[in-house]
Amino acid sequence: MSDIALSGITKRYPGGVLAVDDVDLEIDRGEFVTLVGPSGCGKTTTLRTIAGFERPTAGTVSIGGVDVTDAPPYERSTGMVFQDFALFPHMTVYENVAYGMEVRGDHTDEEIDTRVAETLELVELPGVADRTPDQLSGGQQQRIALARAIAPRPEALLLDEPLASLDKKLREQMQLELRRIQEEVGITTVFVTHNQEEALTLSDRLAVMNEGRIEQVGPPETVYDEPDTRFVADFLGTANLFDGTVAAVEDGYATVGCGDLEIRARHRGEATVGESASVVVRPERFAIDDGRTGGNVFEGTVRFKRHLGSSVEYRVESGNDRELVVVRRSGTDARSVGDRLSLSVDAEDCLIVGA
Amino acid sequence: MATADDGRPGERANARWYALGYPLFWLVAVFLAPLALLVVSSFYVNVPGGSYRPGFTLDNYARFLDVSPGSGWPPIEANIYLRQLWLTIEISLVTAVVSLLLGYPIAYYLARMDRPWLRSVLLVTIISSLWVTYVIRAYAWQVILASGGILSSVGVAVGVLAEPRAFYPGYWGLVVGMVYVFLPFMILTLYTSIRNIDAALFEASKNLGAGPTTTFRRVTLPLSKNGIASGTALVFILALGAYVMPRLLGSSAERTLPVLIEAQIMGESNYPFGAAMSIGLIAVVLVFLWLMVRFTDVTAASLGGEQTVEPDGGRPVGGGATDGAWDRIGSVAAAVGLTRLVGRLGAVVGRIDARRRERLLWTASRLYVAAVMTFVAAPLAIIVAVSVTPEQFLTFPPGGISPRWYVEFFTDASWMLAFVNSLGIAAAAAALATTIGGSLAFALDRYGYRWGRLFGTFGVLPILVPPVIVGVAFLIFFLELGLAGSRTAIVVAHGIFYAPFPFILISQGLDELDRTYEEAAMNLGASGTLTIRTITYPLLRANVVSGALFAFILSLNEYIIAWLLSLFLVDTIPIQIFNSLRYGYRPTIAAASVVFIGLTVVVMVAIDRLSGGIWE
Numbered sequence: 001m002s003d004i005a006l007s008g009i010t011k012r013y014p015g016g017v018l019a020v021d022d023v024d025l026e027i028d029r030g031e032f033v034t035l036v037g038p039s040g041c042g043k044t045t046t047l048r049t050i051a052g053f054e055r056p057t058a059g060t061v062s063i064g065g066v067d068v069t070d071a072p073p074y075e076r077s078t079g080m081v082f083q084d085f086a087l088f089p090h091m092t093v094y095e096n097v098a099y100g101m102e103v104r105g106d107h108t109d110e111e112i113d114t115r116v117a118e119t120l121e122l123v124e125l126p127g128v129a130d131r132t133p134d135q136l137s138g139g140q141q142q143r144i145a146l147a148r149a150i151a152p153r154p155e156a157l158l159l160d161e162p163l164a165s166l167d168k169k170l171r172e173q174m175q176l177e178l179r180r181i182q183e184e185v186g187i188t189t190v191f192v193t194h195n196q197e198e199a200l201t202l203s204d205r206l207a208v209m210n211e212g213r214i215e216q217v218g219p220p221e222t223v224y225d226e227p228d229t230r231f232v233a234d235f236l237g238t239a240n241l242f243d244g245t246v247a248a249v250e251d252g253y254a255t256v257g258c259g260d261l262e263i264r265a266r267h268r269g270e271a272t273v274g275e276s277a278s279v280v281v282r283p284e285r286f287a288i289d290d291g292r293t294g295g296n297v298f299e300g301t302v303r304f305k306r307h308l309g310s311s312v313e314y315r316v317e318s319g320n321d322r323e324l325v326v327v328r329r330s331g332t333d334a335r336s337v338g339d340r341l342s343l344s345v346d347a348e349d350c351l352i353v354g355a
Numbered sequence: 356m357a358t359a360d361d362g363r364p365g366e367r368a369n370a371r372w373y374a375l376g377y378p379l380f381w382l383v384a385v386f387l388a389p390l391a392l393l394v395v396s397s398f399y400v401n402v403p404g405g406s407y408r409p410g411f412t413l414d415n416y417a418r419f420l421d422v423s424p425g426s427g428w429p430p431i432e433a434n435i436y437l438r439q440l441w442l443t444i445e446i447s448l449v450t451a452v453v454s455l456l457l458g459y460p461i462a463y464y465l466a467r468m469d470r471p472w473l474r475s476v477l478l479v480t481i482i483s484s485l486w487v488t489y490v491i492r493a494y495a496w497q498v499i500l501a502s503g504g505i506l507s508s509v510g511v512a513v514g515v516l517a518e519p520r521a522f523y524p525g526y527w528g529l530v531v532g533m534v535y536v537f538l539p540f541m542i543l544t545l546y547t548s549i550r551n552i553d554a555a556l557f558e559a560s561k562n563l564g565a566g567p568t569t570t571f572r573r574v575t576l577p578l579s580k581n582g583i584a585s586g587t588a589l590v591f592i593l594a595l596g597a598y599v600m601p602r603l604l605g606s607s608a609e610r611t612l613p614v615l616i617e618a619q620i621m622g623e624s625n626y627p628f629g630a631a632m633s634i635g636l637i638a639v640v641l642v643f644l645w646l647m648v649r650f651t652d653v654t655a656a657s658l659g660g661e662q663t664v665e666p667d668g669g670r671p672v673g674g675g676a677t678d679g680a681w682d683r684i685g686s687v688a689a690a691v692g693l694t695r696l697v698g699r700l701g702a703v704v705g706r707i708d709a710r711r712r713e714r715l716l717w718t719a720s721r722l723y724v725a726a727v728m729t730f731v732a733a734p735l736a737i738i739v740a741v742s743v744t745p746e747q748f749l750t751f752p753p754g755g756i757s758p759r760w761y762v763e764f765f766t767d768a769s770w771m772l773a774f775v776n777s778l779g780i781a782a783a784a785a786a787l788a789t790t791i792g793g794s795l796a797f798a799l800d801r802y803g804y805r806w807g808r809l810f811g812t813f814g815v816l817p818i819l820v821p822p823v824i825v826g827v828a829f830l831i832f833f834l835e836l837g838l839a840g841s842r843t844a845i846v847v848a849h850g851i852f853y854a855p856f857p858f859i860l861i862s863q864g865l866d867e868l869d870r871t872y873e874e875a876a877m878n879l880g881a882s883g884t885l886t887i888r889t890i891t892y893p894l895l896r897a898n899v900v901s902g903a904l905f906a907f908i909l910s911l912n913e914y915i916i917a918w919l920l921s922l923f924l925v926d927t928i929p930i931q932i933f934n935s936l937r938y939g940y941r942p943t944i945a946a947a948s949v950v951f952i953g954l955t956v957v958v959m960v961a962i963d964r965l966s967g968g969i970w971e
Contacts, residue, residue, distance in 0.1 A: 053874055073877040074886075080878040086871035090893045100879030103889070152879065 002026035003188040004050060004156055008059035011045050011212075019045040020056070021212035027190065032182055034191045036199035037209035038235070043192045046209070047158055050190060052076050064155045074103075079149030079187075080158040084165060085141045087133035093120075093144050094129040100152035119147040122181060139170050146178070150185055157182065157189040163198065175202055196236045200224060208232045225282075226268075230353050233280040240324050242279040246271050246352075253347055260320055263296050265350035277352050283313070283327040285349035288335070292344040298324060302339045316343065371802035375810065378795035378854075381787075382813040386851045389832035393824070396831050397630035405624030415631035436615065440635065443611040446526075446601070447594035450533040451587045454541040457534065457727060458586070462545035463575070464724050467557075477728060478546075479963060483956045484731055485539040488912035488929040489599035491948040494936060495734035496532045496604060497523060498741060505737065524606035532604040535734065537593055538727075541586040548582020549575065567716055588647050592640055596821025598915045603936065612636050613823040613915070620827055620919060630831065633824045640821065735952055742945035760946035770947060773931040780845050780927060781911035787850025788906035792858030793899060800865040814858040817851055825852050826919035833920065840922030848920055849910040856909065857902025864898030901962045908958050912951070 004027040011020040020042040027033045035043040048054045050061055052073035060069045068076050079100070087096050097116045101107040107115070120126045123143040133141060142162060149157060159178075163171045179202055182189050193199055199206045200220045207217040208231070216228040227233035234241060244258030254271040255264050256279050265279045300318030307313075307330070314326045314335060326343060328334075335341060400410040419436050468474055484492075499505045502521035510516035522528045552575065560570040598613040605611070610618075612632060619629035745757035764770050795814045799807055817825070829848040833839035872894065876886040892899070914929040921930060928951055935944050 051874075051878055053877075072882075073874070074880045074882050078878060080875065082871050082875060084869075084871065086869065086875040088872060088875070088890060099876070099881075099889075103876070103879060103881040103885055148875075148879070158878075 003029040003031070003064060004190065005062045006046070006050070006059065007062075009046065009049055009056045009061065010058040011042070011049065011054055012057045018212050020049070023059070023209075023212075023214055025207060025214065025217065027188055029188055030186045032179070032189045032191065032202060032204045034193060034199040034203040034206040035209055036193055036196055036206055036235075039194055041209040042212040043194075043209045044160060047160055047190060047192045050156070051078050051080050051158055077152075077155040078158050079152065079154035079156070080160065081142075081145045081149050081162040083161045085133075085145040085162070087136075087141055087145060087148070089133055091132070092129065093125075093131050093133070093136070096133070096144060097129075097148045097151050100148065100154075104152060115151055119151045122150075122184065123147045123177075138166055139174065142166065142174055143177070146181065150181075150187065155188065157185075157187045159189065159191040161193055163193070164195075171198075178202070200236065208235060210235070226351065227280060227353055230278045230280070233278075233351075233353055238283050238325050238327070240281040240283060242281070244277065244279070246273050246275050246277050249273055254352055256352065261298070263350055264347040265352045266348055267352040271352055277354070280351045280353055281345055281349065283325040284311075286324070286326045286343045286345050288326070288328070288333045289342050290344055292342075296345045296347065296350060298343045300324060300341060300343065302335050302337050302341065305335070305337050316341065318343070371798065371804070374794060374798035374802065375804065378791045378798065379810070379813070381791045381851055382795070382816070382854070385847065386817060389828035390820070390824075392832050392835070393630050393633055393828040396627055397634050399627040399630075401625050401627045407625075407627050412627075415628045418628060419631050419635055436612075436632065439610055439615055440612050440639070442609065443595060443613075443636075444639065446530065446533065446609070446611065447591050447597075449530055450537055450594040451541075451591040453530065453534050454538045454590050455545075455583065455587050458538055458541035459545055459583070460720055461724055461727050462542045462582075463549055464720050465542070465546050466549035466552075477724075478543075479959065480728065480732055481539045481542055483952075483959045484735060485543075486908045486912055486955050486959065487735065487952050488914055488932075489536055489597070490603070490914050490929045490933045490936075491738065491951060492536055492734060493532055493599050493603035494932065494944060494948065495738050496528070496535065497936070498737055498940065499734060500528050500531070500604075523604050524609065526605075526609055529601060529605040529609050532600045533594055533597065535730065536597075536600060537590045538731065540593060541590050544586035544589060545579065545582045548579045548585075552578045567713055584647070588643070591643065592819070592821075595636065595640060595643075596823055598823045599933075603933075613821065616823055616827060617915070617919070620830065626827075626831055626834075629827055633827050636821060637824060640819070644819075738945050738948050738952070741940075741942050742949045744942060747942070760942040761950075763943045764946040764950065767943070769926065770928075770931060770943070773926040773928050774947075774950075776842065776925060777911055777927040777929075780842055780849065780917070781907045783842075783846040784849035784853065784910040785903045785907035787846060788852075788854040788910075789857040789899065789903040791850065791854040792856065792902060792906075793861050795854075796858050796861040796865055800862065811862075814862075815855045818853070818855040822852065822913070822915050823919075826916040829916065830919045830922075839920060840924040842925055844920045845917050845925060845927075848916050849913060850906075852913075852916065853906040853909045856905040857899070860898045860902040860905070861895065864895045868894055897965045901965055904958050904962045904965075908955055912955065 004025075006023055006025040009020055009023040010018070012018050023042070023046055025033070025046075035046055037043050045054055049056050050063070052068065052071060052075075056069065060067055062068060063076060063078065087093075088099070091099070094116055097119055098112050101112045101115060116129065117126070120129060123146055125140060125143050125147070128136065128140065128144070133144070136144060145162065163174055163178075166174060175198060191199075191202060203220055205217060205219055206223055208215045208223060210231050216223055216232045218226075223232060224236055227236065227239075230241065233239045242256065242258045242263055244256045244263075246254050247257040247262060248255040249267075249271050252266060253264055254267045254277075255262050256277050258279070263279050271277065298316075298318040300316040302314050303317045303323070304315035305312065306315075308327075309330070311327050311329055312334070314328070316324045316326055318324055324343060396407070397415055398411045398413070399407045399415075400412050401407050401415070419434075421434050421437075465474055465477060497504070500522035501507070502519050504521070506522055507516060507519045511519055523532075556574055556578070557570055560574045561567075565573060596613060597611070598617060601609055601611040602614050602617070605614070613636070616629050616632045616636070619625045619632065742760055743756045743758070745755050745759065792814065795810065798804075799811055799814075804810060825848060829844065830839055833841075833844040838844045868891070872890050873886050876890045877883075881889060912929060914933060917925070917927050918930050918933070921927075928947060932944050932947060935941065
């Protein structure tokens, strides 16, 4: 049963700007869903609509089966972690974490004490109750912000780019922490980020947003491997995109003409000859110099090489100003700048998406 | 974003009008109404013997503006009121220009020095003296300038003067006193402006090969133009409305327009004529403001802001495009005097090598700062000395130290009554000012209003009206209501007059307040009111309390409005001191002054602490 349901959510600002455009999304109990997209795509507005900070121009929001579209933020049971944490600077950590229970007035002092202690334990910061926020490091503030949000046991946890202000190492560590705590508490979670890597790592499902709309929703591997649109393919991970026109169609495959070359690619649903289409090839799907001559083969020269740690990325120039991105595991198929090579890819690994 | 349904605390459909209703009641109904009444009553007919009747006559203006030929030449000489109006403008201009020339180097030094604690001490000294009532400060200069006063005694002792002479009352005594009281406004305005210049610009200029003089002329001065314009305008307007200094340090030849207005009201009880002259003074201020807004970037609102001595200027000082007219005014008013002076100095020291030249410049400026700081601080120090002298009159060297005048002050019933009155009025006025300013700031911050900017102007307007005019307007208003001569009348007038201080400080706080804190509170289940109580107010408390303390200290030290509204029935400490000055210089006055100054300094330090170095 879905725990949070957005139906037809539209937000138009007084100036006429359409921030969110007819968004439908159902999130199951205990699920971790990420809204991801470039800045200005409407992901934060959508999250703030769930929290009740924005009232949608059209559509409904329900949490736990109750329509809360018209309820003010303080009459909804959501716990939010803000981008800059927004820890109350005039209160101690204890007072921050206790705040949500105190203002609701439905807990005894002993209950609050116990809950604060438990929650601080959960975020692995049991010793900081008496400190003030400015005495905490960035990572600690992050944990306390999370503790404050979950301490009143809300029905949903909302996270607005909470890791954006942390440095890379800390961010990766916090990603794991966040997922651990979320699973331990079993709370339905909506996470907003512009960082596609974070979205792919953390989520049960992710919703890719663009210009106020959701372009695709699904588990990370599906969205990565089977992007519905050119935007999704381009936004998540790295993609080689070939834009052209469908030249021929046969069961499950189609041939797309892209100027000087033709690519045979897998298609889902209907592809019509003469329609424009894009072909997506993920950089790790290419084979290098495997001796093939027929099918999707590209001859080229390595122009640029970049070590990414566990993998190596090559930029290969192949005909008419076309640059292909190829990624290999470190230590396999090593090539140098200037080397000529031949790249081949199975039609199975090429995917047609709407242009 | 701030539409009525965004779910921010305090946002309900009709709440926006309730929230605005309260401050507008005071600022429009109770402030603009008296000013309107002032305009109307300037056409009333005076009935000799202290009353007037409604009617319409131009006689009051005719008397004020009469330049009928045949009664002398030039025509202006024939009319004492016009002559004194011109004198008022002249003295105000002289005060503004002298303050600028004296103040700029100090402001520059303060802004560029790199010892924070010393800067803080100097600024607090300058700022503290700012709030001490003009009455006490005029009294200090009387002590210094009187025949047999300090200056004359020292002059005789070192042989410069053959015999004791008085330096007051008179034109130059008055100018010294005026510069003394208004210089701090100039310094603080310029300080803010120079401080806002990115220090990297000075380094860039030096890196490109400009020496200190060139850097000053080509970088610092152009970038502080707006500060120069606002500071000069501010001092000019304040000086135009000054009553206490001209009254206590000027001779009968230096009766400025505010002095004449007060005399008409309190002496002659000719309210219509007093009103007509008040309108004349307002007209001068408005014409000047119009010229300034027309020819410079400075706006009336920013000028209102200046007076709060708001520390590092939340307001833009940016030296955007300015008219050629400003350049002309600027080159006349400031650049000529200042750049020439510095330029010549630069030429003199140009022969010395660069490193030593800079050290020399800094040493010279340090000496200069010391001299001006003495000018700012010494008069009040002298009052302290007078208050502990055992004799009736201060002698040099003082004959010892005695608490007798303090004992007299604290045991004298009339001083104590005045003291209690002062504290009570100031506390009530501060509370009123804070509620007016606070609710206006809050309403404007939370809700979008069609006329938001206009309402914001109402918030700073009172402080731009010369106090003597506020006093006359309120007096006529309260006479109609039968409230004149009461503490209530003074509380209401002060509460409105000083509402701009809490308004500006609280607006600033709301501006800087991160809205996410409120959202976090609401997300955690706190309703709008609860959010304001537990989050918004605590985060704004320093601003609210500073605003209230400012209003308190200003009301405590205010003389002319209180005096006009007292109708001889209410005594405050400034009124009591002023009256006592007529009967000689009993050192009890000094003791009362020191207690008052002490109180003022304590409150100022409290404000400073509260806001975590508000002056930085």
